[in-house]
Amino acid sequence: MGIESTVYTLQDWLLPTADHFGGLLVFFISIVLLIFFGLLGSAILSAIRNGPFEAFYSVGRVVVESVPEFFSISPRRVMAMTWLAFHEAVRKKSLYVFAIFLLVMLFAGWFITPGSSEPARLYMSLIFTLSKVLILLLCILITVFSLPKDIESRTIYTIYTKPVLHWEIFLGRLFGYIGIATMVLVAMGLCSYIFLMRGLSHTHQFDGVRMVDQGDGTMVHRTTTNSGHHHKVDIGDDGNGIAEKNNEHSHAVDKIEKDDKDETGPSYFVHGPQNMLRARVRHGGTLRFLDRAGKVEGKTGINVGKEWTYFSYIEGQTFSAAIYTFKLDEDLFVNDTLPLEFNLSVFRTTMGVRTQGVRGSFHFRHPDQKDLRTDPIPFSAKEESDIHYVPRELSNASIDQSAGKLDLLKHLTNDNNEIELWIQCAESSQYFGMAQNSVYILQSESSFTWNFFKCYLSIWFQVVMVVSFGLVFSTFLNGPVSGLASIISLAYGVFAEHLKNFVQGVRGGWHGGGPVEAMVRLFNQKNVMIELGDAAYVPIVKRIDSVFIGAVQVFVHMIPDYSLLDSSLFLIDGYAIPDVVIVQQLLTVMGFTFALVGTGYFFLKTREIAA
C-alpha cells in the first residue's frame, strides 16, 4: 500500500459499498466456501479410499468434534507447545538470521551512494526489503520443516499420546514460531532504526563569508559539501538562517555569538538535517475532472500515454480543471493559513523554459454556489512535494470588487463543510497530472519513530501470514514441498494485486473467450476477431467460461494479497501510515489466520499420524 491506495474508513471497508463487497462479506463467503469445498473434497477422497459410509463417519466426526474441542483448548497446553516450538527454533539457530542481517547492514554503506538525491528513500528501501526478505525466509524455513520432521522421526507420537488437542498442536507451533520471528524482527527493527538515523545524520560547515557563484552570475552563500551535497544558505535579518532544501532536507543555521571582539565576522553552527524523515498526516479530498470545454465532469482527465497511470491529466490554457472537494474544519488551519500540499506530475509537450516550472493556478469555490470563489493563486508546478500556505481569508476582487475578503471556512463551505479546490494549468500545450491522493491538506506531522514502528508492525502481519500458511502446508505435505508451496503462495501474494486487476479486467470482456471458447475456436479455426456465431453450443460455452472466470476470481481473493500488508511505501514517501490501515491489516490477518488454523486443525485431525 502507498500513496496510490484508496484508504477506506473502517466502516466502508467492512461493509458492502458500490465498488466492493466489503471485508465482512468476503470473509464469511470465503469461510463458507472453504468449509463446503474442504468437507466435500475430503469426503470424496475418503469415499474413494474407504467407502462412502466410512467417509461420512470420518468427516462427520471431525465436524462434530471440532467445536467442543475448540472450546476445550487449554492455555496451559498451548503454552507448553509454544515453549517447545520456540525452543526448537532457538536451538536450531534461527537467530543466526539476525547475524546475517547485521552483516549486510555493516557493509551496506559501501553500496549506498551518499550523494543520492533521495537518501532517505534509498536507506529505507534497503532496510525494509532486507528485513522483509530475511524474516519471511526465516519464517518459511522454521515452519515448513518442523512438523514433517516430527512426523518422520515419530517424535510426534509422544505428543499425540499425551492429552493434547490438535488445535493445541497447531496453535502452539503458530505462537512459538511467531514468537521467535517477532524477537528477530524487533532486533532487526532496532538495528534498522539506528542504521537509518546514523546513516542519514550529517552536517555541513558554513562560514558566512565565502560567496559562491551559482552559475548564472548570482552570488550566494553556500555550505561545504558533505555526504555528496551542499546547500544554499539564506541568512535572515536576525542573523540566523536556513540551509535550503536539497536532497529532500534542509538544515537550520544558527549564528554563534562571540565574546572575542578581535575575530572578524560571525560564526555559524549548522544543525542536523530537517524534514528528511517525515510522517505527514494527510487530509484528502475527492477528485473529479472537468474537460477542456469546461462542461463535462468525469472521474478521469486526459490520458497522456505511457505515464504513471495513477495520474490523470488536465490540459493547459483550457477550461480543463482538476477539482478536489475537501471537508474543512477549524483544526486544519495553522496560524490562519491552510497548508496545502501539491504533488503534481507535469507532462510537457514543449520544452518551455527549462529552469522554470510549468505555471498554473488554483482557487477555492463554494461547492453549491459556483460564483462564490476566490481569486486564482498562481504557482509554478514542481514535480515534488510542494507546500502552499494559503491564507484563510482570500479576496475575490477580480470577480466582485465590492465584496470583501472571503473566509475559506465561513463563506466557501456548504452545509457539509465541504469546499472545492480548483487547479488549472496556465500554459498552453502543457499538462498537469493529478490523482486522488496527490493533493491534500497537510493535517499535521506525526512522529517518524511511531510511523517506523507501524511499518514494522505491517511486516509482522506478513510474518503471521507466512507462518500460518507454512504450518498449514506442513500438516499434509512433506518439508521441501511445503517450503515450495509457501514460497509460491508468498510470491503469488506479492503479485496478487496485478492478478486481481487482470481477472477483474477479464470479467469485463474476455478477448476471444475463456479456455472452452478458445478450444472451440482452435477446432473451428476461427481467430479471436471472428464472432463465434449463433450455434446452439455457443451460450453453453460462454456460460462455462463465465463460471470458470468466476471461480478464478474467488480463488484469487482467497489467497492473501501481501501488497495490502505492506505499509513501507507510506513511510518511504514520508506519509504517516493511517491507523485505519493498520486496523484493516490486523483484521485481514486475523481473518486469514482464523481460516488457516481451522484448516490446519482439519488436516491434523484427519491425518493418520503413524501411517
Add this chain to the structure above:
Amino acid sequence: MATTDTAPVASSGTANSNEVIIETRNLTKVYRDFWGRQKVRALNALDLEVRQGEIFGLLGPNGSGKSTTIKLLLGLLFPTSGQALVFGQDPSKVETKERIGYLPEESYLYRFLNARETLDFYGRLFNMSAETRAQRVDELIEMVGLKWAERRQLKEYSKGMTRRIGLAQALINDPDLIFLDEPTTGLDPIGIREMKDLILRLKDEGKTILISSHQLADLQDVADRIAILHQGDLKEMGRVDALLKVRDETLIRAKGLSESAEEEIRKVIEKDHAEILQLENPTTTLEELFLSIVQESDARPGRRAYSQRDEEQSSES
C-alpha cells in the same frame, strides 16, 4: 475365538481387577496406497481384552501387526473396521490420554532438549501443578538413574540413556495404563534386569501394562498373558504358564527305585505302586513355542495354531 485361561491373573492392585482396560472388537487395519488399493492387511479382526493390573505381552515377528495394534490403541492410526476401546472410550480422547503412558519403540524425543526440560515439557501437557511437576521430574530422573546427565541435551545421550529418559516421560503422569513398545531394546543386561524389575514394580502398584517385544525371554519373565500375532492374525493367546505347558508329554521324577524296579516302571506306573514325586507336563520355552507357531502358520496360513490344544483347554475349562 478360542483362548486359554482368559481369566485375569490376580493382581495386587487396589482397583477392581476385573475391569476391562483395553478392549478390541474385530479390530482390522488395512494399509492402502494413494489410489485406495489394498497394500497390506496389517491386522485382521483382532479381539482382545486386557484387564486391570495385568501385564499383557504382544509377541510376533516383524510385520505381524503388534506395532499396528499398539498404534491403533493409542489413536495414532484409525481402524479400517472394528473398534478399539481404552478405558471404555475412543483412544483419541483427551480423557483417555490423561491416564496412559507410552514408551515408543525408539525413544522419539526432542533431541535439542535436556532430560529435565524433556520431562518438564511433557509434564506441562498434564494437569499438574508446577510443584508436583518439579517433584515428579526429580523422582523420575532419580529413578532412571540420570541425575548426573540431567542437563545434557538428549542428542548427546547413548541409546540406553535415551531409553531410560523415554521411560521416564512415559511415567510422568503416573499413568494407570502403560504401553511399552520393545522396552528392553538398547539396554545392557543390567538395564534389562532393572527394566523387568521396574515393570513388575509397576504391576505391584496396580498399573496395567501392555508390552510388545521381540525379546521372548523378557515376556516370559514378566507377562501374565501373551498374544502371539503373525501376519496380522492372532495365533495364540493365554496365560504364559498355560501356554508353555506341553500336554502330550509326561515327566516323572522318582526316588528310591531299585534296578529291578526299573524293569517294572511301566507296571509301577500302571499300578501306581512306586512313590511318585513328580508327575507333570514339562514346559517348553517361549522361544520354542513362538518359533513353532510361526513355522506352522507359514506352512498353513490362516489356520489357528495348536487347535488341538485349544480344544483340550476348552474342555478343561
